[in-house]
Amino acid sequence: MLFSEQWLRTLVDPALDTEGLGHLLTMAGLEVEEIKPAAAAFSSVVVGHILSTEKHPDADRLKVCQVDAGQGEPLQIVCGAPNAEAGMKVPCALVGARLPGFEIKKAKLRGVASFGMLCSAKELGLSDDHGGLYRLSDDAPVGQDVRELLDLNDAIIEISLTPNRADCLSLIGVAREVAALTDLPLTLPAIAPVPPTIDARREVVLDAPAACPRFCGRIIEGVDAAASTPEWMKRRLERSGIRSISALVDITNYVMLELGQPLHAYDNAHLSGAIHARLAAPGEKLLLLNEQTIDLDADTLLIADERNVLGMAGIMGGEDSGVTLTTRDLFLEAAFFAPEAIAGRAREYGFSSDASHRFERGVDFALSPVAIERATQLILEICGGAPGPVTVAESVADLPAREPVVLRPARARKLLGIALDDDQIASLLERVHLDVRRDGDTFIVTPPSYRFDIEIEVDLIEELVRLHGYEKLPAPAPQGSLAMLDKPEDRRDLWQVRRLVADRDFQEVVTYAFIEDAWERDLCGNEAPIRLANPIASQMNVMRSSLIPGLVQALTVNRKRQSTRVRIFEVGRCFVADADAQPVPGYHQPVRLALLAAGTAAPEQWGQPGRAVDFFDLKADVEALLAPVAARFAAAEHPALHPGRSASISIDGEPVGYIGEIHPKWVQKYDLGTAPIVCEIEADAALAARLPEYAPISRQPAVTRDMALVLDHGIDSASVLAALEAAAAPIVRAIELFDVYQGKGIDPDKKSLAFRVLMQDTQRTLEDAEVDAAVAALVQRAEADFNARLRG
Template sequence: MQFSERWLRSLVNPPLDTEGLSHLLTMAGLEVEEVEPVAPEFSGIVVARICAAEKHPNADKLRVCSVDAGTGELLQIVCGAPNAAPGLVVPCALVGAHLPDFDIKAAKLRGVESFGMLCSARELGLSEDHGGLLELPVDAPIGTDVRDYLALDDVSITIKLTPNRADCLSLVGVGREVSALTGAALTQPSCEPVAPTIDARRAIFLDAPEACPRYCGRIIRGVDAAAKTPDWIRERIERSGIRSISALVDITNYVMLELGQPLHAFDNSRLQGSIHVRWPQVGEELLLLNEQKVMPDGDTLMIADERQALAMAGVMGGEESGISLATTDLFLESAFFAPDAISGRARRYGFGSDASHRYERGVDYALARRAIERATRLVLDVCGGEAGPVEEAESEAHLPSRSPVRLRTARVRKVLGIALDDARMEEILKGLSLQVESTESGFLVTPPSYRFDIEIEEDLVEEIVRIYGYDNVPTPPPHGSLAMLPSTESGRPAWAVRHRLADREYQEVVNFAFVEEAWERDFAGNAKPIRLANPIASQLSVMRSSLIAGLVGNLVSNRNRQILRVRVFETGRCFRRSADGAPVDGFDQPVMLAALAGGPAVQEQWAMPSRAVDFYDVKADLEALLAPALAEFVPCEHAALHPGRCAAVRLDGREIGVVGELHPSLVQRYDLGGAPVVFEVRLDAMMEARLPAYSTVSRQPAVVRDIALVIDQGVPVGTVIEVLRSVADPVVRSIDLFDVYQGKGIAADKKSLAFRILMQDTRRTLEDAEVDRAVSVLVNAAESRFGAKLRG
């Protein structure tokens, strides 16, 4: 909504400057988006009259003018404007004047002295018109400052309104707000009924009362459609962002801006019979004023006569019934259309209008009669003519109603947190033109017809705090008692888990919880993801059930920027369908931890050759994250992972996640270059910690033995280590795999596993017999369980 500050101040004039007024409106919810001067800065320009104009002796296109600028003597000014002629009243820049782009000095033009400059609209920065001098009214006072005469110290204010405040899409609406906020008196425009002087009328029928419960129309005959729009009307509408077209059109636009009621004028000579507000007929077409031909849908409300459709109701008039400069009789329309009947119709047909912008948000249903009277008076004053009586059709049953809203004053104080007394609340509500009736617990408040947005108690609380002023609500610092939260050694916080990953060169990322449907299919094997009812974008239409897809997206973004070595991780909630008994009915929402490593295993350096990250690098990172707990890794299958390089992660017999290399088909599909390795585990499992247990530090020497076992190729190493640890003698401190061999000397279906066994006692030095016995127990267990052979 754009409007002239000078126009607003003609209705309500608070003791505030432009900046203060803008701040006041913004803090009241009418956000001031832009404040722009209607004219640039200039000075030294006055109203002047050309007394004589003669041809320049040395130039065909120049004239030497004698100009009366109110200085007491005629000024000689050389001018090249084609319309420079005796008697013309124009702006004159005196010597020393400052214009937007230059200053005026005395000069010689083709040998003739010139003491000033006659100005066009473009030279003053008022428009781009440079076709001639800016012509002023012949009665303009000579010598008056042009800024004062044209009121160029005005500004255009643009406010951004929320859809529920359609009552402020008018100068009167904004004026009501300013009056309520400041207490300044509001002067309402005169809307006194115009007495009919002719008995010309046209019957009106509401064939769709649910969409149009009130319609007013009036015939005005003998108008001069070619009459000049008064400067004050043209100035106000142009400074409000609407182009001046003709007197009749300008008047309807003026009333719309002033009161908020859209109007439309038909050429009465082109109408036949009664006016019908109806739904469109099958196959009906309409040529609109914007020269667009439409075939309206069945739910598009139409204005029609007995012969044809005349206009798209509340949106735009038709070309065939539109007024022109030759119009002498007009039919003036003012109506209330239900917002649901207008909403979205203009956008459906690919255009918009000021009328539809207001109607689809809600126009005051009691305003139509006042607006047509206001417009009639202006038409008669500007264009002349004679007015007939106002014909009004109404369906009272379909008109909106304003139900009283109960307001509890104690509730207001509790919600706002301020000690606001009942009298102040009542004063605020009455200042907003709300009907207030006292009750035992507060007030019963009835909103006026133009307030569509007040329906519940919270709406009234918002109105009170808006007018009271958000700036006046105290903002004491928060206070409260602090308590140490319990922290046990059997758990670790999530931040500690994240810090461990950061210590291993991973960077934390945060991705959207809603993702592409294709990602769910590719990276989670989820053919029926949880869909969003109202996604913010078509490619973000489902909820994620895995974090892996988001991390792959991060890898793609980095690769597109030539960053090849990527280490990222994320903690976040996933969303999966589950059986009954879940925390949220039908859904499981675990918090997961996922990490991805892609590119070289280490940064390029001279000390070691470059190699790509592999499964064991990431497995080592995961084991370090779980330490001191020991996880079990079991081969498995996963939709997003390589079938031979993927393992389920188990901790204390419970499966907590998965680790593996990305599937080759996904590497190719997403153009990743090389296969990254990922893991995804439950965060709650990572937050479980083992209680520390004290063990004596031995001062005795340790004994190390290496054994190599030849075993079937299909036996997992983890299973072998688990069995060896379960039967190991107490003196065995660690059993570590340090070599796997397949090749010469080993059968094709076998492999050699070399283990380093460290043995130590805390009280004494171990004897060879004890060492041999402990090693023998391990070898025998491997032979009996796996058929292993000790390699010579």
């Protein structure tokens, strides 16, 4: 909202400069976005009266003017403006005057001396109009400073209002705030009922009382619609961002800016019968003042007579309903429209208006009779005419109610942290015209009709802090007690996990939790992902159930930028539909860790030949991350992975994740180049860090035995190793697989697994018999569980 500072100061004039006034408003919640001068800086420009003009002897387009500028003797000024003529009064810049961008000096134009300059609006910085001299009013005193005459020592203030402060969409509303903040009296314009001098009236019918519970109308006959709008009114309108159109339209706009009540003036000669506030009928159309024809929806509130639709209520009038310069009799409307009936309607039809901006936020429902009297006053002063009685149609039951709100002073003091006593609280609230009544230890506060925003106790507490001053609130240093919390030694945190992964030459990435449904379907096998109702982009329309798609997508971006070696990881939350999930019913949100390695196993170097990263490289990284917890890897299938090069990961028999090579079809579809190796595990698995257990160092020699077992090709070594460890005697310290053989001497469907068994006792040297017995027990377990035989 724009307004003139001088206009505001006619209503309340605090002892603050312009910047101080802007700061006061901002700190009260009426944020000042900009303060700019009403005109560019210039000096020594006075009212000049052109006494005579003569054609320049050597220039067809120049005139030699004799100008009375109040300097005693007329000034000779050479002027090129086409509209310069004797008798008009114009701005005259004297010698030494400073205009925007230049200074006036004595000059000779084509040999004729010139002692000043007659100015256009553009030369004074008032507008872009440079087609001729700026014409001043005929009664302007000669020699008066033009800045003083035109009130140019003014500032235009622009404030940004929150939607709940519609009461400040008027000069009186802003002035009310300033008066309350500075505890100064408010000088309101004197508005008295205008007695009717004729009996002409028009009936008003409320066909939709819930949408329009109050409608005031008045006929004024014999107006001079061609009368000139006073300069003071034009200036106030223009500095509020509204151009002057005609006297009658300007008056309705002025009252809207002054009081906050939009009005509309109709040519009474074009109306037929009663005025109706009703909803649109099927198939109705309307040609608006902006020359736009619209098809009306059934829930659009209209103003109509017995014959035609006159306009959209509270938004814009129809083309055939407005006043013109030939209007003699007018019908003036001031109504209250419920915000629910107006909100969003203008945007639905693709436009907006000052009236809709106010009505959809809430206009004072008690203001309609006052506004119509104020507009009548101004019309009679400027355009003349004879007013009829005010017709008021209203549905009192549908008017808004201002319910009392209970305020507990103790609650206010606790929330604000300031010691306001009860008398101070009452005084602050009464300054904003709230009706305050004490009831024991509480206040019963009733807001006025224009305060839509006060409904509950905290609204009143907000008023208190605004009026007291946000900058006056104490700012004590925060206080709190700190306690050292227990941290289990057998648990890591996610930051430690991140550091461990980074130490393995991986870089962390953060990807969106929103992904394309094709990625979810291909890489997660999820045909029913969690879909977003309002995705930020069409290709980010579902929630991820795995981190793998995000890492693969990051790899594609790196591949396009010629990154040959990529090692990345992410720790993040995934989203899986689960009816029994907690704490969010219907959605399980596990935190997971995912790793991806692509390209060469190591950076290019001279010390070792280059080779592509493989399954076992990433498996080693996972084992190092989970250590000392032992993880088991077993062949398994996953929608994203190569079926022969993937495995499940489990700890203590519980599955915790998957590892493997991306399936060739996804490598081809997503243009990944060589197949990357990926792994995804539950974050809880990586957080486990078992405490080390003490074991004495043996002084006795260790004994090793190697045994090669021949078994079926389909049996995995991890299962065999787990069975051997379960059957190991107490003297067995470690069992390690060191060789896998297939070839000569072994059946084609068989393979040989060679294990090295380390045995040792801390107190004595082992005997051959017990060593042989321990090895024999291992062989017997392999024979029993896997039908294995000892290779000769």
